[in-house]
Amino acid sequence: MSALPNHVLVDWMTDQKLGSRELAELVNKAVAELTGRPGGLDDSNIRAWRSGRVRCPKSVQLRALERVSGKSATDLGFERRTRNPATAPAQEEPPVLRRHLVQGAVAIAATAATPSYAAPRRIGVADVERLQQRFAEVVASDHRHGGQQTIEQKAAALCAEALQLQADGTASQRVRGYLYASAAAFRSSAMWAAIDGRRYNSAIEHMREAQQLAEMSGDQAIKFRIWSHAGTMYRHMKRSADAAAANDVARNLSIARRDSMFASLGHARHAAIHATAADLRATRRSFDAAQEAMLCSDPDADRPMWMRAFYDQAELDSLALSAYMSLGQYDAAESHAHRCLAALRPHYAPITGHRHLAPRPSPTRSRRPGARCGLGDARPPRRRHLPSPRHRDAGDCRSRTQQEGPHKPSGPPVDRIRTLPEGNRQVMDQTKLKHHTDLKDVREHLIAAYTSVRGDLLHLPNYRVEAFTERLDRHGEDPGWEAVIAYTLDGQPIGYAYANTVEPGNRWWTRMDAPVPAEYTESASLAIKEIGVVPTWRGQGLAQAMHDDLLQHRQEDFVSLLVNPAAGDGKVQRLYEGWGYTRIGSQQPSPESPPLACLGRPVDQTGRR
Structure with missing residues (x-):
């Protein structure tokens, strides 16, 4: 039987001067508002509705259509799907032939003998x-x-x-x-x-x-990864021809042409293969190509997790170090070793097989043949632990105080610089805390650190970089603004905390659901607006060190901050409570923000001097 056209829907679309494509776009937007994901309708789906081939759209699409039109499904000519359709009225049974009766009995018996199965699960x-x-x-x-x-x-x-x-x-x-x-x-x-x-x-x-x-x-990215792994495997198995062929498959994939970072990795691993074959000229040429491709790449481009997790300048220099070691090019190997140490990510340790690099001697000092530097094993082992202080700088064995001298402000103007507390010596030896009271000096540092801290939440409206930047600029103009930023020894921002003074009657207090204890609003107090640590440095006491240092010389009597009670299943709030905070109120700063708990405590718990 042919389907009957849905004249009601057709007439409504004509009245609204809507074509099939325009209606599909409106419904898709409504689906996105309802579910958070855009719909997938096109004009062919709308034509199916109009022609009657689809008697009723899917439930989400139908809700979206009702939202767009302001009419119910029945008013649009659709028949709502029901789980228990009404039983058809009984009709007089026509005469049947014996053959039909037998066939019906067989079908009933077969149905009874067939077990029923639940509908398969929908994977999303x-x-x-x-x-x-x-x-x-x-x-x-x-x-x-x-x-x-x-x-x-x-x-x-x-x-x-x-x-x-x-x-x-x-x-x-x-x-x-x-x-x-x-x-x-x-x-x-x-x-x-x-x-x-x-x-x-x-x-x-x-x-x-x-x-x-x-x-x-x-998936091109995963194909690249597998063939690149295959090249590395054959290289370790001393099968240079197979290694080059496998890595060529990876380098010739379209993703290596679209993304320079993949091209860089392909060239770097090909250089390592050339080194196995003792081809110095080809090794240098491939490493030069790898470095050029990396410099041309967009570091913020969307890439697979496995790619972001390991390949960077330090990894490129590590591959070069190993390759030049195997070729006996110890000067080049030493240079790449120091570059690798300088670019190493915090959660990686220096390459333990090369950690005894000696400082380069002065021109007047003689070297014995074959003793250019204590490079050890030609193949760098896996990086296993956080760097220890004695491996912090392979070319300088002096203590940190001897190297740096008295703490002096460097880079942007700062008020104070101090190292982390003695409680965590590894973090202390790798990190500096700097105070800033002028936002324009460190605005880019804060935005860069925020992007790393909130990387998994940036798709949410309240966590977008634009939203943070707007808040940061507004907070930076408030009285008493001060920031503490944690830097690695090579100047990379890895954490931050900033706050400003709030006076009685400030919207920080007027937005509370209920009045807070009077001591917080009787005079000016401190409001911590943001605390964040990049994922690779979390769990080492860095957040509390920045917090305590921020409060160290403040003149306010009380401090407060906001926290999402659901963050980390409550772990973040419990962390703050461990710092002496108690809940004093709650608020929702904006419609996009989740409800937040306001925690407070006296400032002088930090042992102010």
Whole structure:
């Protein structure tokens, strides 16, 4: 039977002067407002509604259409779907032939004998994201420990779990692509752990399965990763020809042409392969190409987690160090070693196989042959621990006080510079705290640090960089503004805390849901507006060190701050309570902001001098 056109919908669209494409766009926007994700309708879907081929849209689409039109589904000519449709009125049974009766009986018997099954589960992007979060833990563990068989097993188990999701549920083509790409990434991590542990037979098995999954996903980034891993594996197996061929597959993928960072990694690993083949000229040429590509790349571009987690200037110099060591080019190796140490991320330790680099001698000092520098093993081992003080600078064995002398302001104008408390010596030896009272001197530093601190929340309205910048500029004009910024010894901002004075009657207090204790509003008090530490430096006492240093010389009697009670499942609020804060009120600063708890405490708990 042919479908009957939905004349009611057609007439309404004509009255509103809406075409199929325009209505699809309006409904998609309404779906985004309802669900947070844009709808996927196009003009063909609207034509199906008009023609009657679709008697009623899906529930979310129908709600969105009702929202756009201001009419109910019935008023638009649709029949709402019901779980228990009304029973059709009984009709007089027509005469039936014996053959039809027998067929009906057989069908009934077959239906009774067939077990009923529940509808398969629908797999969505949220399921993929949960797997990716667990994958992040595996990647972090690999960077800390490297090569362990347990890491290989965990990654392989995640791959199996992703494939089981494919088997147990239904998913859109897009989600299936995500699942296959995730499974390929998990399997390639198992492959890398096996390579790192020199379990090459296992690595080859992981590689073959990862390649199949990557082809099914169509994901260029994961294909690059797998073939690049294969090149590294064959290089360690002393199969230079196979290594070059595998790495060429990675370098010739379209993603290496679109993103210079992938091109840089491809050139760097190809240089290491040339070094294995003792080709110095090709090694230098490839490293030059890798460095040029890295300088041309956008450091803020959206890239896979595994790429962002390890490849940077320090990794490039580490590969160059290893390559030039194997070629006997010790001057070049020493240069790259020092560059690697300077660019090393905080959660990585200096390359332990090269940590005894001697300072370069003066021209008058003689060297014995073959003793250019104490470089040790030609292959850098995995980085395992945080840097210890004695490895902070391989070329200078003096104490920190001897190196730096008395603390003097450097860079932008500052009020004070102090190191972290003695309680955490590793952090103390790697970090400086600087005070600033003029926002324009450190505005870019604060924005850069904020982007790293809130990286996983920047898609939310209240956490967008633009929203933070607007707040920062407004706060910087308030009286008593002061910031403490934590820097690495090479000047990278890794944390910040800033505050300003709030007078009685300030909107900081008027926005509270209920009056706060009187001592906070009787005179000027301090309001801490932001505290943040980049993820790689968390859990080491840096936040409390900045907080205490910010309060150290303030003249206000009381301090308060706002915290999302749901942040970290309450861990953030409990952390502040451990610093002596108690809850004194609550507020919602803006419609985009979640409800926040206001915590307060006396300033002089810090032992003000």
